[in-house]
Amino acid sequence: MVFQSHGPVSFTKTTLSYPVYAAEFDPYNRGYLVVGGGGGQGRSGVANKITLLDTSKRATLDTTAEIELSSEEDSITSLATLASKDGLITLAGINSSEADQKAGKNEHLRTFEIKYPKKKQPSDEKQDTDTATAQDGSISFVGKTSIFKPATGPKPETYQRVLRLSPTYKRDSPNRRIGAVATGLAKQSEIVVFDATRTPTTDSDIIARIPLRDNAEAADLDITELETNTFSITWATDYDVYEQTVMYNFETKKASFSPPNPRKVYTMPLRQDATKPARPKYRAIRWLGNEDVLLLSNLPGRSGAELSIVHFYPSGPAMQVKLKGLPGHVKQAVGLDVCSLDSDKAGNKQVVVAVASHDISIPVYTLDYNANTHTFGKFKRFTTLRDVHPLQMTCLRFSPFHSPVRAPAPEQDKKGNPIPAKNPVHPGPQYIKLCSTSMGNTVVVDTFALLPSQPADRLSRYVLLHPSDEVRQRTTYGILIGFAVLVFAVLLQSVYSSDPFAPSFADIIPLPASWQKTLAHPAGIADSMGRKGWEPIADAASTVSSAVPAAASSISSAVPEAASAISSAIPSAIASPGTKIADLLDMHFALPGGSSNDQKAVIVRDPGQGKSLAVHMGDKQAYMAQDEKARHWHEFNEEEKKVWKSRLVEAGHWTVEEGETILKGVVFSSWAGFVGRVAGEVIREL
Numbered sequence: 001m002v003f004q005s006h007g008p009v010s011f012t013k014t015t016l017s018y019p020v021y022a023a024e025f026d027p028y029n030r031g032y033l034v035v036g037g038g039g040g041q042g043r044s045g046v047a048n049k050i051t052l053l054d055t056s057k058r059a060t061l062d063t064t065a066e067i068e069l070s071s072e073e074d075s076i077t078s079l080a081t082l083a084s085k086d087g088l089i090t091l092a093g094i095n096s097s098e099a100d101q102k103a104g105k106n107e108h109l110r111t112f113e114i115k116y117p118k119k120k121q122p123s124d125e126k127q128d129t130d131t132a133t134a135q136d137g138s139i140s141f142v143g144k145t146s147i148f149k150p151a152t153g154p155k156p157e158t159y160q161r162v163l164r165l166s167p168t169y170k171r172d173s174p175n176r177r178i179g180a181v182a183t184g185l186a187k188q189s190e191i192v193v194f195d196a197t198r199t200p201t202t203d204s205d206i207i208a209r210i211p212l213r214d215n216a217e218a219a220d221l222d223i224t225e226l227e228t229n230t231f232s233i234t235w236a237t238d239y240d241v242y243e244q245t246v247m248y249n250f251e252t253k254k255a256s257f258s259p260p261n262p263r264k265v266y267t268m269p270l271r272q273d274a275t276k277p278a279r280p281k282y283r284a285i286r287w288l289g290n291e292d293v294l295l296l297s298n299l300p301g302r303s304g305a306e307l308s309i310v311h312f313y314p315s316g317p318a319m320q321v322k323l324k325g326l327p328g329h330v331k332q333a334v335g336l337d338v339c340s341l342d343s344d345k346a347g348n349k350q351v352v353v354a355v356a357s358h359d360i361s362i363p364v365y366t367l368d369y370n371a372n373t374h375t376f377g378k379f380k381r382f383t384t385l386r387d388v389h390p391l392q393m394t395c396l397r398f399s400p401f402h403s404p405v406r407a408p409a410p411e412q413d414k415k416g417n418p419i420p421a422k423n424p425v426h427p428g429p430q431y432i433k434l435c436s437t438s439m440g441n442t443v444v445v446d447t448f449a450l451l452p453s454q455p456a457d458r459l460s461r462y463v464l465l466h467p468s469d470e471v472r473q474r475t476t477y478g479i480l481i482g483f484a485v486l487v488f489a490v491l492l493q494s495v496y497s498s499d500p501f502a503p504s505f506a507d508i509i510p511l512p513a514s515w516q517k518t519l520a521h522p523a524g525i526a527d528s529m530g531r532k533g534w535e536p537i538a539d540a541a542s543t544v545s546s547a548v549p550a551a552a553s554s555i556s557s558a559v560p561e562a563a564s565a566i567s568s569a570i571p572s573a574i575a576s577p578g579t580k581i582a583d584l585l586d587m588h589f590a591l592p593g594g595s596s597n598d599q600k601a602v603i604v605r606d607p608g609q610g611k612s613l614a615v616h617m618g619d620k621q622a623y624m625a626q627d628e629k630a631r632h633w634h635e636f637n638e639e640e641k642k643v644w645k646s647r648l649v650e651a652g653h654w655t656v657e658e659g660e661t662i663l664k665g666v667v668f669s670s671w672a673g674f675v676g677r678v679a680g681e682v683i684r685e686l
Contacts, residue, residue, distance in 0.1 A: 009383060010650045011446040014053065014061040018046050020437035022079040025399040026088060027168035027175075031056035032116060033435055034090055035443055036076030037394070038069070041098060048075045050092065052114055052137050055399075055433060055445055059646055064117045065137035072097045078163035080179060082196060087137065088114040089199050091179065093160035094144075101158075107144040108160040109181065111200040114139050143200030147192045148183055149209075158186040165196050166223040166231055170402045176250050178207060178231055182218035189217050191235060197250060207248055207255045210262055212237065224287040234265075234293055234312075236282040241266040241295065243312060265318035266310050268297070280306060284336035288351055289369065292321075292376065296336040296355060305333035307353070307365075309376055324365075324379040332358040335396040339432050341450065342403035344461040347371030352448070352464050353379070354434055356396040361386045362436060362446075366465045382465050391440030399433040401450075406458055430462050579615045581654050582662055603630075604644075604653070605669030613651045620667055633663040644668060 021037040033053045039046025052065040069076075074095030082089040092110045100106060117137040148158055161184030166177045179196040183189050189212040195205040212218060221235035229250065234243045244262040248255045268279045278300035286294045288309065295308045309322040326333065335356035343349040351367040362385040368377040404427035410418035430450040437443050452460035584602050601620035604613055605627075624630045636644065641660075648654035654663070 009385065009446045009448055010058055010652050011385075011444055012055075012057075012059060012061050012649075013442060013444045014063070016049070016051060016063075016441050016443065018049050018075075019394070019439045019441055020443055021394045022076055022092075023395045023397045023435045023437050023443070024079045024081045024090070025055075025397060025433065025435065027081055027083050027400055028170070029399055029402060030083075030116070032064075032088070033061075033443075033445065034079055034081060034088065034114065035435075035437060036079055036092060037437070038075035039071075040075045041073060042071045047071060048073065048094075050076060050079075050090070050112060050139055052116075052139060053443065054117075058447055058650055061443060061445060065114065065139045067112070067139040067141070069094070070097075074159070078160060080163050080165045080196075082165070082177065082199070083168065083175075084113075087116040089142075090114055090139075091163060091165075091196075091199070091201075093163050093181070095159045104150045105146065106148070106150075106158060107146045108158075109147055109163075109201055110144045111142040112139055113142050145201055145203075147181065147194060147201060147203065147206055148186070149188065149190065159184050161185075162218060162221050164221055164223055166225050168400060169225070176229070178223065178246070178248060180221055180223060180233055182221055182235065184217060186217075187215075189215050191218055191221065191233070193233065193246060195248070195250065195253070204253070207246060208244075208257070210244060213240075213264070216240070219282050220284045222285055222287050222293070224290060226290050232287075232290070234285060234287065236285040236295060238281045239268040239279060240264055241282070241285070241293070241310060241318065243318075265312055266320065283333055286336060286338045288338065288340070288367070288376065291374070294336070294338060294353065296333050298332050302331045302358070304328070305330050305355070305357075307355070307379065309367075322376060322379075326355065326357075326363060327384070329359055329361065330355070330357040330363065334358055334393055337396045337398045337434075339398035339401055339434075341401050341432075341463060342461045343371070344453075345459070349461060350453075350463045350465070351376075352382070352398065352432065354396055354398065356393045356436060358392070360389050360391075360393060360438075362388055362393075362396070362434070364434075364448075366463070380465055385446060388436055388444055389438035389440055389442050391438050391442075393436055393438050395435070395437045397435045399435075401430075401432050401462070403461075404428075404430060409458075432464070579653065581615060581648075581666060582658055584615065584617050585662060602666045603669070604648070604666055605630075606647075613647055613653065615653050623667060627669050630667050630669045633660070633666055633668070636668070 016035070016037075018038045020035050023033060023035045025034075026032045031054060033055050034050065035053060036048075036050040038048030040048070048069040048071060050067050050069070051063055054062040054064050076092050076094055078093035080091045082091070090112045092112060093108055094110050095101065095108055096106045115138045148160075160181050162182040163179065165179045168175050168177065177196040178193060179201075180191055180193045182191045191210040191212065193207040193210065194201050195207060198205050216237035218235040219237060221233060223231055223233050226232050226245070229248055231246045231248070232243060233246060234241065236242075241264070242262045243265050245258040246255060247258070268282065271279055280297040280299045282295055282297050283305075284296040288294050291312050293310050293312070295310060297306050297308065299305065305326045307324040307326065308320050310318045311321045312318045333355050337354055339352045341350045341352065347369075348371050349369050351369065353365040353367060355363050355365075357363065364382045364385065365379045366382055367379060369375075370377065406427060410420065413419055432448050432450065434446045434448065435443065436446075448464055450462040450464055451466060453463045453466065454460040581602050581604075599619055599621060600617055601623075602615065603618045603620075603623055604615050607614055633641070645654070645656075645660075649656065
């Protein structure tokens with residue numbers, strides 16, 4: 001059985017009144033996101049703010065609380081969140097005013113209390129409870145402190161570059177967390193580790209001060225919890241990776257360290273090419289477990305970026321076990337985040353990796369961890385989100401994933417047969433969210449649908465990309481690439497071969513008529529190449545995409561398994577829930593004769609039964625004859641258009657920025673009373 005994902009990624013977007021530099025989700029996924037940023041100290045006229053966004057609706061990002069901060073201080077540069085009963089305790093990195101800094105006082109670590117909106121139940125019994133309104137939440141300032149050593153000298157510019165907290169887990173006992181901050185632009189760089197269970201933070205809460213060797217700044221740091229009250233902190237400078245294990249008793253406030261001082265576990269290797277001595281520089285670091293870290297590095301001269309996995313040993317140096325070069329369009333990376341999904345009984349799990357690229361794209365990968373061998377598999381590309389923001393990205397954050405509550409094991413009768421539960425508890429659809437922010441004031445939340453790795457197992461772990469999906473994709477890509485190579489070889493042969501009796505490609509494998517026409521005139525192709533270079537080859541390559549379904553039947557005699565894979569993979573890709581309407585139109589008009597074929601149209605239909613919208617290119621007249629309720633865009637009223645636009649955006653088929661023009665020729669199916677069934681619900685969310 002082929003396990004398919006529930007469609008690609010849906011997203012929602014909002015634009016705030018200030019550039020956003022930091023973001024953090026609620027650690028327990030209660031549907032809220034905190035973002036912060038601003039224009040800095042008094043020069044730009046843009047306020048410094050912290051905003052609470054409601055992410056529970058997939059169609060909108062609603063602002064539920066906001067606080068404006070002093071314009072005489074710096075903007076928010078980092079955020080971290082602690083869960084409270086009614087909301088969050090949020091820590092923020094904010095520099096004091098220039099005057100205070102010159103006086104040697106920079107209260108960089110701020111604490112805010114966030115209270116979530118409370119649902120207001122209607123007192124009137126006649127009023128439907130679904131119309132209950134939400135009271136606005138609130139953000140209030142709690143306190144500020146400085147835990148770095150006071151800066152001295154003519155330019156005391158120390159600021160809080162990095163802020164991280166240990167992870168949150170769902171368990172019976174309360175989470176006790178530690179935090180760490182790292183300096184930027186300091187005369188003496190340091191990392192300060194502190195008790196995060198008490199806020200606002202004071203000097204008595206400082207667990208350790210770690211001076212950095214050679215005064216190198218920490219580009220990034222991360223914390224993992226090895227066991228109760230035992231934490232491992234890792235950080236990366238430009239070329240080195242360090243680790244320090246901290247055992248901390250939260251009751252007695254006593255700390256011990258292993259080893260006593262931080263250990264350098266890994267150094268970026270020198271380049272083998274002596275003419276290019278510059279090495280890549282580390283940009284970000286994240287724990288993948290208790291023994292492995294993921295590192296993001298940028299190559300010199302904005303020539304690319306890499307992901308690497310480094311395995312830590314209890315003692316001695318670490319070892320790089322995996323290296324992945326990012327695609328060519330990623331000239332420089334600006335951010336990294338990971339989301340570890342739940343494990344099965346054996347400890348196997350999948351980790352989702354996202355990279356923020358300088359070209360405003362986000363490549364997303366998965367990593368499978370094998371607990372038996374204690375190794376990670378290959379980086380598997382899930383998708384690449386492109387043109388996410390109008391300006392440079394500033395932050396990338398995943399929502400944490402906690403394994404959902406499962407149904408108890410079924411009871412058995414006297415014969416040992418399972419007894420169906422009267423009120424079974426099954427987890428609903430599972431998702432993870434990815435927030436990205438930008439200097440263009442935009443906040444985007446992408447939602448990824450997860451699926452159980454073993455649907456028949458009620459305790460199955462969740463994955464984003466199922467192994468069977470990868471096999472299918474690899475088979476399909478391999479066949480397509482191989483087919484394109486064969487066409488390319490035949491074109492070259494037809495150009496340079498003068499033997500009129502040489503067998504043609506069509507003699508070997510039957511081809512569609514469009515292919516035979518293209519390949520039947522080598523002289524014409526050669527003449528065109530002389531004038532326009534390799535354009536005919538490019539044209540023929542585009543023809544491959546239209547001819548693959550027809551050619552698949554010819555391949556079946558030689559490669560039965562491959563043909564079966566291509567036959568099942570290509571239709572599902574064309575009708576995939578995330579197929580973009582614009583892409584189908586572009587592909588259709590790029591094909592020979594496509595622009596003049598008025599019989600073809602993009603068809604959007606609702607299969608019903610809660611399934612995602614299906615989008616494909618098909619014969620317009622034939623489909624409308626089959627479905628008498630199918631209508632064009634201009635035939636809908638404004639209410640119906642709102643419903644369809646909301647569903648198209650949610651499923652990833654269309655974006656508001658693309659405009660309604662491309663929808664005018666689309667055929668929409670209203671099977672199963674789709675519009676009337678969801679109109680009221682969707683419009684309320686809008």
